[in-house]
Structure formats: C-alpha cells, structure tokens
Amino acid sequence: MSPDRDESQGKPWADETEFHLPEDHWPLPELVHTEKPHEAPTTDSFVAVSKTAEYLNLRSTFRNFAFPMTVAGLVSYFTFVLLSIYAVDFMATPLVGSLSVGMTIGLLQFAVVYAWTFIYVKFATKKLDPVSGALKAQLEKGVQA
16 A cells, blocks of 8 residues: 555545554554544644643642652662762671672662652652643644633
C-alpha cells in the first residue's frame, strides 16, 4: 500500500507517523484514526493558556512537589558519596557476612529511587494529569482563554 493514503480512500491520514509503515507493522494497529487529526495549536493559544489560573496553579503544584523531592534525592545521593569518601571505616563496617554498611546504603539508593518514582507517579496521576489533560484539550479545541 502507498504511504500517501488519505481520506478519499477511507484510510487513516498520511501525516500520522505509524501510517507510513505497512499496516501489519503499525505499532498500534487497533487504533485506526479515521478522523482528521486536530489542528496544531497556535502560538497565541499557548500564550493565552499560559496566563490562565489553571496553568499557573499546575506549575505551582509541580514546583512545590518537584523541588523538595529533587533536593531530597540529591542530599541522599551525595550523603552516600561523601560517606564513601570521608567515612571509609564506617562504610567498611561489616553487617552480615561480607555485606558492609556502605554496600547496604548503596543498595538502599535503588529502593529510594523506586520509592520516589512511585510517589511521583501517584502524585502526578492525582494532581497534575487531570489539569494538564484539560489544558491539552483546551488547546486542541482551539479555545482561547
């Protein structure tokens, strides 16, 4: 089939990335787009939305969450690094068999990163995604704020 399929042929729009592939190679074959994609938002639309209370609240909510979490992550990581450099004897203290305090703290870094990721995903799903989804829909509809 030709990658230049269009509406007159009853096929999905040619400007969609996956439609340039043969149909049996589409990444998401079950999502067949039969409608024209939305128009790209204009610069004026983005500027208008960026001045709305919803957008400003979204940015504030994200910053109030992300900055403290970033600081906590950096403190955790650099504490481990500094202990490894300046508290060698403490980090070399055996805990169980050949497992030392340093190795334990190092392994705990993985658990901490997993926990922060889990917390962020929950936060974003609850607080950020609904507002950003509404703003996206507003931009796609071309509604001026």
